Amino acid sequence: xxxxxxxxxxxxxxxxxxxxxxxxxxxxxxxxxxxxxxxxxxxxxxxxxxxxxxxxxxxxxxxxxxxxxxxxxxxxxxxxxxxxxxxxxxxxxxxxxxxxxxxxxxxxxxxxxxxxxxxxxxxxxxxxxxxxxxxxxxxxxxxxxxxxxxxxxxxxxxxxxxxxxxxxxxxxxxxxxxxxxxxxxxxxxxxxxxxxxxxxxxxxxxxxxxxxxxxxxxxxxxxxxxxxxxxxxxxxxxxxxxxxxxxxxxxxxxxxxxxxxxxxxxxxxxxxxxxxxxxxxxxxxxxxxxxxxxxxxxxxxx
Numbered sequence: 001x002x003x004x005x006x007x008x009x010x011x012x013x014x015x016x017x018x019x020x021x022x023x024x025x026x027x028x029x030x031x032x033x034x035x036x037x038x039x040x041x042x043x044x045x046x047x048x049x050x051x052x053x054x055x056x057x058x059x060x061x062x063x064x065x066x067x068x069x070x071x072x073x074x075x076x077x078x079x080x081x082x083x084x085x086x087x088x089x090x091x092x093x094x095x096x097x098x099x100x101x102x103x104x105x106x107x108x109x110x111x112x113x114x115x116x117x118x119x120x121x122x123x124x125x126x127x128x129x130x131x132x133x134x135x136x137x138x139x140x141x142x143x144x145x146x147x148x149x150x151x152x153x154x155x156x157x158x159x160x161x162x163x164x165x166x167x168x169x170x171x172x173x174x175x176x177x178x179x180x181x182x183x184x185x186x187x188x189x190x191x192x193x194x195x196x197x198x199x200x201x202x203x204x205x206x207x208x209x210x211x212x213x214x215x216x217x218x219x220x221x222x223x224x225x226x227x228x229x230x231x232x233x234x235x236x237x238x239x240x241x242x243x244x245x246x247x248x249x250x251x252x253x254x255x256x257x258x259x260x261x262x263x264x265x266x267x268x269x270x271x272x273x274x275x276x277x278x279x280x281x282x283x284x285x286x287x288x289x290x291x292x293x294x295x296x297x298x299x300x301x302x
Contacts, residue, residue: 001026001061001181002047002149008055009042009205017043017205020056024149024198027175030183031192031213033228034202040185041084043202044151047183048081050074061148080142084154088126088134088141095122097137102144109144115173116140117166132163136170143178150174152184156191171195189229193217201225217243218301233279235298244269246299247281249288253297261290272296 002024009017017039024030032040045051047058052067059065060079068074075081088097102109113119116136121129129137135155142150155171156164168191174180186192192199193213200210201224209221213229220226223234226241233242256279260271263285270288271280274296281296288294 003059004043004047004056005059006056007043007046007053007058009039009046009051009053015205017046017053020205020207022200022207022210024181024183027179027181029175029181029195029197031196031199032183032185032202033187033189033192033199035224035228036187038202039205040202041153044081044153044183044185047149048079048151049076050081077145078148079151080145080147080149081151082135082139082142082153082155084157086135086138088129088138090127092126093122094118094124094126094129094137097126098122098141098144101141103146104144111177112140112143115177116143116170130163132159132166135159135163135167139170143174143180147180150180150182152182154185154187156186156188168195187228189217193229201228231280233277236277240300242298242300244280244282246301247279248297248299249281249283249294250297251295253295256294256296258288258290258292258294261288 004020004022007017007020008015020043032043034040042051046053049065049067052069057064060076065076104112113122116139118136118140121133121137155167159167171182175182184192184195196213198210199213199216201208201216203224209216209225216225217229220229220241223241226232231244235242254274256272256274258270258272262269262271267282268285269280270283271278272294
């Protein structure tokens, strides 16, 4: 459905994206992660036809996506882009905002409103909405244009936990019920590891690793890749990256003392000192206390 071919983009003479290539199949979820300034948002905007690349091309549904330098109105009618800085017109009725954008029948639009959980908001003013409600309405406004591809730039930023969970369900329903493919940019590991079919990691405008979320989490190519997807440790002298779940209390191994006990809901994180190395592992809330001596073993991911 989508082919990104050798995309390059410069700013002030330096590359902010270099030789970016990948493909997306219909229905596939792709997530892009990277540190601030790695080029994630710029890449989404190029795919959407909102930013002109210096190099390469975007092929969508068999045709090249034109950039803003090549057409009067920027963007592609079948590609929807949800910015983290989404805007709704002030003091409009919600139903007006959606009607102006809609290309669907009333019944089809009602399905979108139900999926986005905004049925009860249609007769409110846009100035009477919470941030999470505004974001769902902005998403619905894109969906009533009947896109084939939805691009999401940090869709969970600035949302409280309740609205974040609502938005996560919405994104799953968009795929399952509407058959719309998505590309999502986020810096939160928990937001992408459970959602994506394919994950790409960017650094300084280049892809440093790609593959399934599980493979990238368990087998990061370097410390940068490991750090993007969660807590990790580089074992001195072993050239080995491990995560807390690789550390287990056993009968044989390294001696360690528990220095800290961190409550994380259904489990605790225990911070230990093994010699002069600080590590942590996850465990039963009632099993260990600060000051306990334990024997730990490191079991690398196979």
